[in-house]
Amino acid sequence: MKIVMVPSGFKECLDAEEVALAMERGAKRFDRKADVEIVPMIDGGEGFAKTIIRLKAGKIIYREVTGPVGEKILSHFGIFVENGKKIAVIEMAAVAGLKLVPRHQRNPLETTTYGVGELILSALDLGVDQILFGCGDSGTSDGGVGMAQALGAQFLDTRSKPIQVRSVVDLMKVRHIDTSFLDERLSTVPIDVACNWKNLLCGDQGVARVFGPQKGATPEQVELLSEALDHYAALIKKTVALDVRYLPGSGASGGLGAGLIAFAGATLYPRFEIIKNYIQIEEKIRNADVVFTAEGSLDFQTPNGKIPSEVARIAKKHHIPVIAITGTIGQGAELNYNAGIDAYLSIIPKPTTLEKAMINAPKWIEDSTEAALRQVSIGLTIAKRISSLKGVLQK
Known part of the structure; x- marks a missing residue:
């Protein structure tokens, strides 16, 4: 058998x-x-980078970056070469995952993806030709605002003064986004994102309502977060003429999907479709007599x-x-x-x-x-x- x-x-x-x-x-x-x-x-979450790098005989790179609660942590990404291209593999869970948020600090109104942007910059510094990005197992719900700031985007208040957005409360003070200082390399290095295609940024099925409680949000915080992400989507539409509210995958990893599209020029893909390009799974399943799979929680x-x-x-x-x-x-x-x-x-x-x-x-x-x-x-x-x-x- x-x-x-x-x-x-x-x-x-x-x-x-x-x-x-x-x-x-x-x-x-x-x-x-x-x-x-x-x-x-792997589905883009925990273990994504190390698993891909092991399969591709690549190298893991370690960097000190900003963790989800604002403290410095040691994170990692991977590099491998295929068809003459130098490809970086970045896993958001390794820098802003739920596992990195202590239980007593699980407040999605205040966690940040700033370190995600720092990892992207580190990969760009190594001269990569492409980035494969895994969205999953996140501990944040900032829509990728932290990442965008690390990449050079500026969030401006009513007086057009830059403010450091560290929380949802800060995000509600933003009236404009200036993208003129974004790292220029983002326009030439493609970023392919493996994400849950069905996660949306806004609405009744938006990331705040569906996943906010899992990340520690109270009912009141869910409503505040939902309002903030609606405001954020309006700012993105005003800035880059893109309506991300209901785009497939826009709500991935607490809205990081939307931020990756808007500020990093990324392309989102259903996670299984892109990952199977790197792991030849169908042939293995076809030759089986019985297949076992597993997941931490099986539900609707x-x-x-x-x-x-x-x-x-x-x-x-x-x-x-x-x-x-x-x-x-x-x-x-x-x-x-x-x-x-x-x-x-x-x-x-x-x-x-x-x-x-x-x-x-x-x-x-x-x-x-x-x-x-x-x-x-x-x-x-x-x-x-x-x-x-x-x-x-x-x-």
């Missing part, structure tokens, strides 16, 4: 490669000789472009069964049956705290993978018996 593991990461806990290795260990516990292939599937959002549903979509083209392993099973998880996932199970064996679950996650992923394969084995045994019985009856 050919088993292919194509997991996503468990946010704030394990990256995709760590999940894949735990799943592989579980499969080997079931059968030491099992034919297992792991394909850690999973079918909207998240890795398990995209893996299932490919598998169903080739009539391959898909089993999803997840940390938690959330509201609307049953919708994933219609998205092509044949079965799903939680790794959590008993009531526990979040902290203990995160500590035990690798072991529980192993256990769950082994258990799922034992159930698959039972199904195969039953199928063989039925087949044999039919053969006897036909004789």
Whole structure:
């Protein structure tokens, strides 16, 4: 039996490669000789840069930059060469991810993407020809304002005086944006962004309302953030004649997608579509007998472009069964049956705290993978018996 593991990461806990290795260990516990292939599937979030660089035999570059709460942190990006082009891989989660925001400081009205801009400038300083940018697992909701300031954009008040925008309250004071000081290299170096295509900047399904609470926003803060991002979108339209409010991907990573389009000249892509250009996933899935995928939380959002549903979509083209392993099973998880996932199970064996679950996650992923394969084995045994019985009856 050919088993292919194509997991996503468990946010704030394990990256995709760590999940894949735990799943592989579980499969080997079931059968030491099992034919297992792991394909850690990054979605632009945690582990994106390091995974791509490992696959492309590139180099990781470390830089001290501004973290999401304004303190200096050590972050990284990658460089690899392909077809004569020097390509940088930048992962916003490595500089402004939710994992980098202490729980007691989770206020999306005040976190910043300034360090994202600093990483982009560092990549440009190395003379790259192209930037591949991963949007995911963000801890910010500033619309990319911080990044834009690091890149040279100036935000002006009613007297046309530059102000340093450090919070949503500051953003509401802005009346004009001056882009004349943006780094000139941004106009010549293409930036391709892997993002959730369905995330929008504004409206009822905008990033403030959908993701603000996940980042620590109270209901009142959600309303303030939504108003601020509406104001921000109007400023962008006035400045660069582009309406980003409902553009696909504009709400990615707390609105960073909109900022990347407006100030870095970036092009946004559905994350799975661009990433599979670098990871040859379909051929691996096509040759499998069963495919395992994984995600930290399986719920009603999973079918909207998240890795398990995209893996299932490919598998169903080739009539391959898909089993999803997840940390938690959330509201609307049953919708994933219609998205092509044949079965799903939680790794959590008993009531526990979040902290203990995160500590035990690798072991529980192993256990769950082994258990799922034992159930698959039972199904195969039953199928063989039925087949044999039919053969006897036909004789």
